[in-house]
Amino acid sequence: MQEQSTAVRLDAFGGPEVLDVREVPAPQAGPGQVRVRVTAAGLNPMDWIMTADADTAARFGLSLPAGFGTDYAGVVDQVGDGVTGFAPGDRVFGGALSRAVAGFVVVDLAGAVAANEAHHTPDGVDDRTAATLAIAGRTASAALAVIAPGPDDTVLIGGAAGGVGVFAVQLARIAGARVIGTGSASSADFLRELGAEPVAYGDGLADRVRALAPGGVTAAIDLHGTETVHTARELGVPDGRICTIATQLDGVSAANGANAAPGALEELARLVAAGRLRVPIAASFPIEQIREAAKLQAGRHVKGKVVIDL
Template identity: 45%
Template sequence: MSPASRATRAVVATAYGAPEVLELVEVDVPEPGPGHVAVDVRAAGTNPADVKAYNGTWGRDPAKLPMRLGFEASGVVTAVGPDATGPVGPVAVGDEVVVFRTSGAYAERIVVPASAVLPKPASLTWAQAAGLLLTGGTATHTVVATAVRDGDTVLVHGATGGVGLMAVQLAVDAGARVIGTAGESGHDLLRELGAEPVTYGAGLADRVRALAPSGVDAAIDTVGTDEAVDVSLELVADRQRIATIAAFGRGAELGITLLGGGPGADPGEQIRMPARATLLEQAGQGRLRVLVAAEFALADVAAAHRTLMGHHAPGKIVLVT
């Protein structure tokens, strides 16, 4: 370890495979240089993309091992380099912040560009703040790409998933009538958020028609199932107002809007990154709820990922330090 660095603990994937390949190890963290800040992490959000990075979905390049994980975090600034200015102004020691997008956020201390740091609203817990911006940015992209506006009727598939919960709330906030697909256990939550729940499965299109006999203006697919694609095509006249973040193969064939990191999809950086400050403002004001399903200690990351990969209560799985 060099004199200009210090040790901390971080999660790494030591191999490709199941969550058991994840270990909490000591790593060397440099002091922040120009335009960078050091953050003592209080919480880190977990996301399905974290799992795909080490389970082989995105390849098994041995050169990437050991692999750091985590795109988003919240914490306290402990050191700043020269010219450390974030999206909303200078960053100072002691600031409570949200960090997105970064890499290696599953750690006790990280050094990140100041451009990734925004003030944490005081009304949000550390866990809520760490779980907002990835799903919130993705949801913002879906709502913008489908041109959701006041008076629209919008169908959200997977409405109680991470992105779905955010898309529902953002569409409601925009003045749309939202119909959300979910299992029966999620219906009360969707009603609380201002949406009208409908159970997925056989007959879905007819159930949506019964709720919206005048038609559906836009559809947001967060699950990628054939049902979600087929029902969207059946109910929405304009294919450009159907967006998917998962059904990239069929979506490309059918001419619907592809969003995210899949082949041929629009990554939407020009929408997602500028949305960070707005999302934090909305959440801080209580207009956007961030649900936390469970919190795990950093050392229990394998258990956290097993929960993330299984059926769990609506909301984020968060690691806390």
């Protein structure tokens, strides 16, 4: 009898209402691959953006029936021919594009492509945390590389309480920079805990930032739209030290996780293991509640990360 596994499947593209939990044939590791028994899967805006409609899905190479979720953590339980460096029982984390919310994922080790990969999970990093690192952590790392903050910088980060923001704020602080983070009034305490000085977004943002930092802002990252970019320009920040992740503007660099430097993910995991970087888990859900989890994540008001427990 064929081995079965639980997995989230979509028979149509759309919102959380199209997500179903099914019993499916368990994938098997082929040559150069490992199979991972997934223990946790982290959700990202990218997950529901790329499965919202057929045209967007096609750009990511997705077709129906599709899976859901990309970030995962778990334990290797099958090793294909030709694989070295991994053995059954090894704890691992990484990305499996739009198929991570499942009992098992198979990843190809030879390609070393983001979202089809496995990395050893360091001691001191729990699986829930490891399952949040791949997309948001890499994206934050790529954005930080654009602006290259240091001890003489005051960095304005827009959307600082979100999934990428929690990494960007802390990485900028680790680099020695002062960080001002935009968010809602309800996120102020959360941002302070991360090491940012909170400021409310919306009309008058530039004036509020001036009041907080009369000496000026020297770099900015916009993690949501364009408000932070326009504010940074108004405050005299040169375009070369402004970065976006969710939109593109002439003259401003856009970063995404695929641009992250080699080894960025392992470095993030080392920082977590060393206690220098923490990942706030806003909520966790069993796989049976995938629709509720996706709705919460898609609302874009989550402070930190949403994780599925398997």
